[in-house]
Amino acid sequence: SQTIHQWPATLVQPVGSPLSLECTVEGTSNPNLYWYRQAAGRGLQLLFYSVGIGQISSEVPQNLSASRPQDRQFILSSKKLLLSDSGFYLCAWTSASPNYGYTFGSGTRLTVV
Amino acid sequence: QQQVKQSPQSLIVQKGGISIINCAYENTAFDYFPWYQQFPGKGPALLIAIRPDVSEKKEGRFTISFNKSAKQFSLHIMDSQPGDSATYFCAAGSGAGSYQLTFGKGTKLSVIP
Numbered sequence: 001s002q003t004i005h006q007w008p009a010t011l012v013q014p015v016g017s018p019l020s021l022e023c024t025v026e027g028t029s030n031p032n033l034y035w036y037r038q039a040a041g042r043g044l045q046l047l048f049y050s051v052g053i054g055q056i057s058s059e060v061p062q063n064l065s066a067s068r069p070q071d072r073q074f075i076l077s078s079k080k081l082l083l084s085d086s087g088f089y090l091c092a093w094t095s096a097s098p099n100y101g102y103t104f105g106s107g108t109r110l111t112v113v
Numbered sequence: 114q115q116q117v118k119q120s121p122q123s124l125i126v127q128k129g130g131i132s133i134i135n136c137a138y139e140n141t142a143f144d145y146f147p148w149y150q151q152f153p154g155k156g157p158a159l160l161i162a163i164r165p166d167v168s169e170k171k172e173g174r175f176t177i178s179f180n181k182s183a184k185q186f187s188l189h190i191m192d193s194q195p196g197d198s199a200t201y202f203c204a205a206g207s208g209a210g211s212y213q214l215t216f217g218k219g220t221k222l223s224v225i226p
Contacts (some may be wrong), residue, residue, distance in 0.1 A: 006156075032212045043218040044157070044202065051212055090156050094212070101147050102214055104156035 002027035006091045006105030013112055019064075019078040021108050023091030026072065031093040033074040034102065035066055038088040050074060086112045117205050119217025126224050132190035134220045136203035139184065143205040147214070148177065148188050151200045160201070161188070193224045 006023045013019060025031050035047040046059045048066035056066050063082050067075045074091060091105040118137045126132045136146075147162035163170045163177040163186065170177045176189040190197055200221045204214040 034213075041221075044216045046213065049212060088154075092156075101145075101159050101162060102149075102157075104149075104158070107154070107156045109154070 002093075002103065004091065004093055004103055004105045006108060008108060009106065010109045011111070013081050013110065015083055015112055016080045019076070019081050019085070019110070021076040021089055021091075021110075023074045023076075023105055024072055025093045028093070028095065029071060031072060031095060033068065034092040034094075035074065035076050036090040036092065036104075038090060038107075040087075044090070048076070081112045083112050086110055117203060117215050117217045119203050119220060121220060122218070123221045124223070126190075126193045126222065128193065128195060128224055128226050130193050130224075132188075132193045132197065132222055132224070134188045134201055134203070134222070135185065136187065136205075136217050137183075137185045138205050138215075140205070140207070140215075141184070142207045143215075145206040145214075146177070146179065146186050147204050147206075148175075149202040149204065149216075151202065151219075157202055190222075193222075195224045195226060198222055198224050 003026045032051050034049045036044045037047055038044055048056055048058055050056050050068045053068055053071055064078050089108045092102040094102050120135050148160045149157035150160040151157040161172050161175050161177055163179050165181050168179050174191045179186045200219045202219045203217040206214040
């Protein structure tokens with residue numbers, strides 16, 4: 001069966017520090033991968049998605065970047081965090097087949113102080 | 114045209130009552146309509162989904178009603194329980210060249226004893 005792993009679960013980082021969040025998927029190949037951010041009590045904001053290794057599409061210009069160095073690995077990064085980067089970050093995957101349902105990871109709660 | 118409009122933003126229902134959340138879309142290319150349930154501090158989880166070739170789908174106490182001509186779909190939770198208290202997101206997707214789900218802004222449901 002397919003599983004998605006996302007870590008760390010919580011993170012407190014000072015302003016100006018770098019960020020690296022990792023997401024991996026097991027039990028499937030060539031998944032579509034997504035990074036979402038959710039502000040407190042708000043909806044889901046799509047940040048990046050990837051349909052293959054090295055293929056990254058950005059939905060919102062901001063202080064973040066994403067990379068996909070391996071088929072089932074998706075990384076969210078920042079060189080210098082801002083206070084406004086605080087939020088709940090979610091990774092998700094879906095098969096490239098007509099089953100369009102996403103499976104979300106458990107999320108990372110990032111607090112920038 | 115890519116928006117999915119969800120209402121209400123919040124909903125309070127008595128235990129045993131019916132919870133109803135509505136969504137509307139514009140893009141007629143959408144052919145997959147899932148609902149996600151999110152508990153605080155967790156990632157959203159797929160609850161139930163429907164495709165436009167059926168008008169209703171029921172799984173336990175959860176039912177999706179779909180009106181293709183009106184471009185609307187809704188989630189009904191029968192015999193609502195305090196454990197159903199969560200945020201619910203509707204979404205819509207299409208396999209026609211897009212790898213994304215478009216999400217509604219979410220409904221926070223509180224079921225009171």
